[in-house]
Amino acid sequence: MPRFMGFVRMEEGIGAPPEALFKAMDDYIGKEAGAGHFLDGGGLYGTEDAVNFVVEKGQVTRVDGPYAEAKEVVGGWALLRYDSLDEAIAGQQEFAQLHATYWPECKVVATLRQISEAS
Template identity: 65%
Template structure:
């Protein structure tokens, strides 16, 4: 059964989403957890405590947050499994429909289980 990672990207510094959104997400995720689709996931704090390590030509540099140049950040993630890619895409669309109060980008990517990429 293919696994997928979902990301929610949003504008940095918009504050806490409304409680109604948290309530709707609890129901949505709870239904998927009960059916075995939702494997794990969670929200992420802002970039104020983030640390990036950049490796370039064998040299590693560390960059601590916050990142003033960040306009959009990953605010949450999930790991899910579906019977088909089509099922995953349809459910990700339903997920995106739960965000009417804020602007987000909900991204879905298939998890690789080996050296071959999907479609190879």
């Protein structure tokens, strides 16, 4: 059964999502977990405490947040399992629709990517 990674990107510093979205997400995640689709996931803190390690020209440099140039940041993630790509796409669209319904003033990009199972 293929695995997928879902990401939510949004503008940083826009405030907390509405309580109604949290409730809808709890219901959705409960339903998806019960069906064996939602394996793990969660929200992420802002970039104020983020640490990046940049590899360039054979050198590793540590860069601490916050990052003034960041307009969109990954705000959440999910590890998912579906029988098919079409099923995964439908699940991610339903997830995105929750944001459109319960937080319409926020621009959210919900990305779905299949996880490579290659060794």
